[in-house]
Amino acid sequence: SQQGEEDPQALSIQEGENATMNCSYKTSINNLQWYRQNSGRGLVHLILIRSNEREKHSGRLRVTLDTSKKSSSLLITASRAADTASYFCAFSGSARQLTFGSGTQLTVLP
Amino acid sequence: DAGVIQSPRHEVTEMGQEVTLRCKPISGHNSLFWYRQTMMRGLELLIYFNNNVPIDDSGMPEDRFSAKMPNASFSTLKIQPSEPRDSAVYFCASRWSGTGARETQYFGPGTRLLVL
Numbered sequence: 001s002q003q004g005e006e007d008p009q010a011l012s013i014q015e016g017e018n019a020t021m022n023c024s025y026k027t028s029i030n031n032l033q034w035y036r037q038n039s040g041r042g043l044v045h046l047i048l049i050r051s052n053e054r055e056k057h058s059g060r061l062r063v064t065l066d067t068s069k070k071s072s073s074l075l076i077t078a079s080r081a082a083d084t085a086s087y088f089c090a091f092s093g094s095a096r097q098l099t100f101g102s103g104t105q106l107t108v109l110p
Numbered sequence: 111d112a113g114v115i116q117s118p119r120h121e122v123t124e125m126g127q128e129v130t131l132r133c134k135p136i137s138g139h140n141s142l143f144w145y146r147q148t149m150m151r152g153l154e155l156l157i158y159f160n161n162n163v164p165i166d167d168s169g170m171p172e173d174r175f176s177a178k179m180p181n182a183s184f185s186t187l188k189i190q191p192s193e194p195r196d197s198a199v200y201f202c203a204s205r206w207s208g209t210g211a212r213e214t215q216y217f218g219p220g221t222r223l224l225v226l
Contacts, residue, residue: 031213042218042220045216088153098143099155102152103152
């Protein structure tokens, strides 16, 4: 299965700024999820957006989905140093298994 | 809940040796996934089980790789013989798959494998 692509590959911002990461995919999807991975750890689920939804919020996270463009974005508002991690999009199609994107390495400078 | 448990956390072995990675999924979850993560290839799905039955093993790279799930609380991923290119972090993940399931996967901490 083909991976999704994410951009940027790396993002460095100051604490308090917003961080935006983008994900593109090529297949039809049932839902799209975002995961976070701290260095040396496993992935942790952040948020899921279904194919019939356009926007979803969870705390400081905002996810948008544009199925016509086959793209999604993750916005982290008021970033903190503790948000430093890699962020992966993952999409689920008819096979109900996840295909992960290439990831964005976010560094939030204090 | 203890979450997904993987062992060992780190493994260093020599080329040609057999390697066995272990995973205990979250109690009550009925789907289990094995992934491999490398810098070059990112996160790849190797195989997944549903109700202890292998559903899709198309990601298993070669016959040297095999996976089993003898019961709902235990799975193994075996590499025999191991090669240096197998060096990676191997993750196990589980989820509940049923009517109305959210398809959120819960990942273990991973096994960092180095084959010399």
